[in-house]
Amino acid sequence: MxxxxxxxxxxxxxxxxxxxxxxxxxxxxxxxxxxxxxxxxxxxxxxxxxxxxxxxxxxxxxxxxxxxxxxxxxxxxxxxxxxxxxxxxxxxxxxxxxxxxxxxxxxxxxxxxxxxxxxxxxxxxxxxxxxxxxxxxxxxxxxxSWSKIEEVIFDVLFPKKVLKTVQEKIAEKFQEAKTQHEIKQFELSSLRKQLEDLSAKTNKEKILQYEEYLKQIEQQLSKLELEHEIVKKAAETWKEIDQLDQQIAELEKLEKDLAQKAEKEQKIIVAKQLEAIYIRYKNDKELVQQTLQERRKTVDKLDKLQSQLEQTKLQINEKSNRLNDLNSLYETLRVKLDNLTKIRQNSEPILQKIVQLAAEKRKLEEYLSQIKRKSQDVKERIERKKQDLQKLYTASEDLNNEIQSMNNVAIAKMASLIAQHLAVGDRCPVCGNEYKGQPPIQAEINLGLYEQKLKQLEDLKGQIVAIESELAVLNKQFDSLTSDEIKLNVELEEKNQMIRTLQEDLVKEGYYQNLTKDIDELSKKLESVTKEKSLVESQISSLLESKNQITQRIEEIREELKLLDDKLKLLQERAKESETAFFEELDKASLTFEDFEKLRNLKVENALEQLKNIQIRLNDCKQRKNQLLSQMTVDRSTTYKKLAELGEEIQKLKKQRDLVINEKAVTQHLLNQIEELELKKQRCEQEYQTVYEKYQVYSLVKSTFGAKxxxxxxxxxxxxxxxxxxxxxxxxxxxxxxxxxxxxxxxxxxxxxxxxxxxxxxxxxxxxxxxxxxxxxxxxxxxxxxxxxxxxxxxxxxxxxxxxxxxxxxxxxxxxxxxxxxxxxxxxxxxxxxxxxxxxxxxxxxx
The missing domain is CATH 3.40.50.300 (P-loop containing nucleotide triphosphate hydrolases)
Incomplete structure (x- = not known):
């Protein structure tokens, strides 16, 4: 700390x-x-x-x-x-x-x-x-004492919170060791119980019995499988004969279909032979259409150019008229600007004098405004002082009346007090008369309050004198300010008269208020007209150039149109010849144009070749069937029945074999578990001993750290x-x-x-x-x-x-x-x- x-x-x-x-x-x-x-x-x-x-x-x-x-x-x-x-x-x-x-x-x-x-x-x-x-x-x-020393030293150098932390850590470790000890103890007990249960269920003699039984089953199964293989081959032969019968029926049907396709295929071949002539005829016809379309585009282009040429001529006329107007406007603005500039030059000295007088006038007006504010302030202060003075007059009068009412009582009280100390015949120290022993006057007055009232009256009189003095000063100050205000008004009127005289001289020169603004606007207009003139002249030049280019392009397109007309005439003659040759060939083949369109897009599937191949396969199938039938000694149904019976017997034996194998595996698994549990038990006993020793150590440390x-x-x-x-x-x-x-x-x-x-x-x-x-x-x-x-x-x-x-x-x-x-x-x-x-x-x- x-x-x-x-x-x-x-x-x-x-x-x-x-x-x-x-x-x-x-x-x-x-x-x-x-x-x-x-x-x-x-x-x-x-x-x-x-x-x-x-x-x-x-x-x-x-x-x-x-x-x-x-x-x-x-x-x-x-x-x-x-x-x-x-x-x-x-x-x-x-x-x-x-x-x-x-x-x-x-x-x-x-x-x-x-x-x-x-x-x-x-x-x-x-x-x-x-x-x-x-x-x-x-x-x-x-x-x-030693106990007090021990407590202080332990508290200062080994704080209790540190000891508590150590003790908590040791307790935590002790609990962990205790838990591990209990867990290992439970594991060891559980392993011993499992070993006892498994040892009661099985032994190694059962394995030998299962192996002998399996040997007998395997011998029977081998004999039946050999017989099953022979019958299975006979069944497969009958199955192949059935498949050959099905193939023969399918091939005979396919042979009939292919005979019809071969006839149609002959027509397709003829149509494909005419396709080259048809393509030439079609290409010639498309060239004619393309050329016609190109001619129409060229004519449209020519019409557009001619229309564009007319528009360009109109624009040239419009721009030329605008240029003439701009030249006229430019001259008018220039003359007017020269006149106004001359007036401004002649008026400049007069304007400078007016500006100077205006500045002097503003200073006088500012000073006059200050004088007026001061005068108003002094006037308001005079009014306030008068009000304060009136209040003091009233308060003084009220206090004076109150004091006067107290005077008679005060005098009587003082006389009474003096009389108490006089004997008859004594001279009064106040009035000087002889005291004749009159009875004392019983008067009641608060002399302290009376003196306080007198002091207040004196204070009020002092305040009245002070305010009257301040009023005299303020009145004198107000008179001085009023005089200054009159003088300033006279000076301002003189300045105004001089400014009016100069303004009359400006009018004579032709000057007016917005002269400079008009000159600026005329200058801007003249500049704008100049720019527009340059722009219009540039536009006219550009339009004339465009006109020449369009005229030249029109001549070129007219020449292109003439060439296209010659080309179109030749293409039309060639297309007519191609069309005649194509339809003559169709008549020779006894085909309509519609039949030709359908047939030329069909594929040649080689139906004739396929027909020959099918016939060869059909002959082979019939020969193979006859060969297999000559080999068979048992009919079809007897063969299939025998095969099913043998299969059932074999499956029964296999199930018995699998059951024995499974029981043997279970028994072997139990024996393996017993061996594994023995090994686990040995390891667990070793771990238990280690954990137990650790538990004993932490128990000892825990008890030690808690001791004084x-x-x-x-x-x-x-x-x-x-x-x-x-x-x-x-x-x-x-x-x-x-x-x-x-x-x-x-x-x-x-x-x-x-x-x-x-x-x-x-x-x-x-x-x-x-x-x-x-x-x-x-x-x-x-x-x-x-x-x-x-x-x-x-x-x-x-x-x-x-x-x-x-x-x-x-x-x-x-x-x-x-x-x-x-x-x-x-x-x-x-x-x-x-x-x-x-x-x-x-x-x-x-x-």
Missing amino acids: RPVSIKVENFLGIKYANVEFEQGVFLIVGKNGAGKSSLLEAMVFALYGAGVRYGRQSPKSYVRTGSDFCQVQFTFLKNGKKYQIIRRVSENGHQAKLLENNKVIATQRSAVDDFVQKIIGASYDSFITTFLLPQGMATELLTA EFQAYVAKVALDQILTLANQHLNVITDGRFQLGIGPNGFVIRDFGVIRHADGLSGGEKTIVSLALAMAIAEATLGEMEAFFVDEGFSALDSENKSKMASVLKGMEKLNKVVGFVTHDPEFAEYFSRKLVVEKGGVVRWM
Whole structure:
């Protein structure tokens, strides 16, 4: 845990303090009652919800006298994370909040306490006896009993959460070993039971019986299969004869069909021979159609070009007319622009004077506007002051009337008071007359109120005088502004007259308001006309060129049309000749054109050749049938019946054989299972022994880690390391005089070899040994607790020991911790350069 900052409000003697901690060794100094100890108590209170002074009493005890709340905000680092604790005590109770990396993780006081305990890893008692030693408690651990020492050391150096984690891990391993032990025990019992069951069901003698029975079945089956093979061949011969009868019938039918196809095929051959003549006739006819179509396209093209030529001529005429119009417009605009430009040149000096006068006029108008605003403001202020003055007049008059009504009563009261001290015949100190003993007047008046009214009246008169003075100033200021306004109006009228005269001169020159705009527009129009003229001239040139190209193309197409007409005449004559030759050949073959169209697309299937082949196959089938019939000695039905009977007997024997084989296999499988189970049982017994030994070991470790002897052993090992470090510091501070050890009841000190109990040391000696022990613990916890604070532990030391102690304490810089010591001793403070000064109320500053 490394402190980063602490902010304290209304806590014990601190009104407000905000400290940013720095790494290294520093002193906390200040006057008595400034809040040095309160600052450290605030840190303990932030971590554990309880301080040192009042312990775990009501948190309201920590609220600063005269305040209704106190609040502590402590920020620290732990394991790479930033934590912030905020505790507030008020009439509403004790509220707490814990943040981790700026995210709230707990808001209930109990939850915050639990989280902080886990994060810090040290209890409240351990913290204030090792890492933060409060005022008057620096020697508490040194004088503690062995059980208390063991508890603190174990808590600080071997946190309970670490022990708990180890114990949980061991318990988990123990449970795993126990489960494995039970599983293996069950597996072994199960394997033994299976072996007993299987051994009762089978043995190796059954295998021999099955093998003998199978041998007999195989002999019978071999004899029947040989006889079955002979009958099967005879049945296959009868089957082949039946197939030959079917083939002969099919071939005879096919022979008849092919005879009809052969006749039709002869006509197809003739049609295919005429196909070449027909193709020539058809091609000639298509060429004529193509040429006619080409001629029509050429004529259409010629018509389009002639139409395009007429349109081009019309466009040339239109563009020529537009060019003439543009030339005329150009001349008109040019003359008008020259005249307007001349007027503008003559008017330019007059315009400059008008602009200058207008600028001067605007300045006067702005100044006049300011004068008017000021005048209006002064006028409004005068009205307000008059209203205020009227109110004061009224209030003064009312107060004066009230005072006048009180005057007579006041005078009577004063006379009564004076009369009480006069005897008859005495002279009155007020009026100078002789006192004749008249009875005193009983008048009641509040003299304090009367004096207050008089003072109020004087104040009102002073205010009236002040406002009247302000009114006089404001009236004078208003008169001055009015005079300035009249002068400015006269100057403005002179400027306006001069501008009007110049504007009349402009009219005489022919100038008007939109002259410049008209000149710009004329310039743009003239430029536009010029561009359009160039465009139209370019378009006319392009159109003339297009006209020449179209005319030339028309002549070329007319020549193409003449050539096409000659070509068409020749093609038509050749097509007529092809058509006559084709139809003459059709007449010779006795075919119509429709028959020719159908036949020429049919394929020649070689029906004549196929007919010859069918006849040969038919003759072969008949010869093969006669040959097979001569070989047969038994009729067809007897053969098929015998074959079926033999097949049934063979199937019955095969089923018997398969059944015996299956039973033999089952028996063999059971024997194999027995062998496998024997091997599994042997392996399982070995594994069971291993798991059992592991289970015994974890059981022993589990019971050991839960024992107090283990905690005592851990504390003893850690304490040996701490004592080594503490004695190194004592060698330096006491020049080898003191050595710290552990006895049956707690710490003991060897003073030049003589054993002394801690309670027998003087105050200074206790301080030296206690601080050496605390520094050793701080070094031993490096990386876990990165803070170490001591409150007022040095006042009992003499000068020599202060110097040695300061040297050792400054050596803690190497620990990279936040190390702070509270002291009132100026001599001790001189040994340190870095100090945190706490002033009254908790104001802090580094020096």
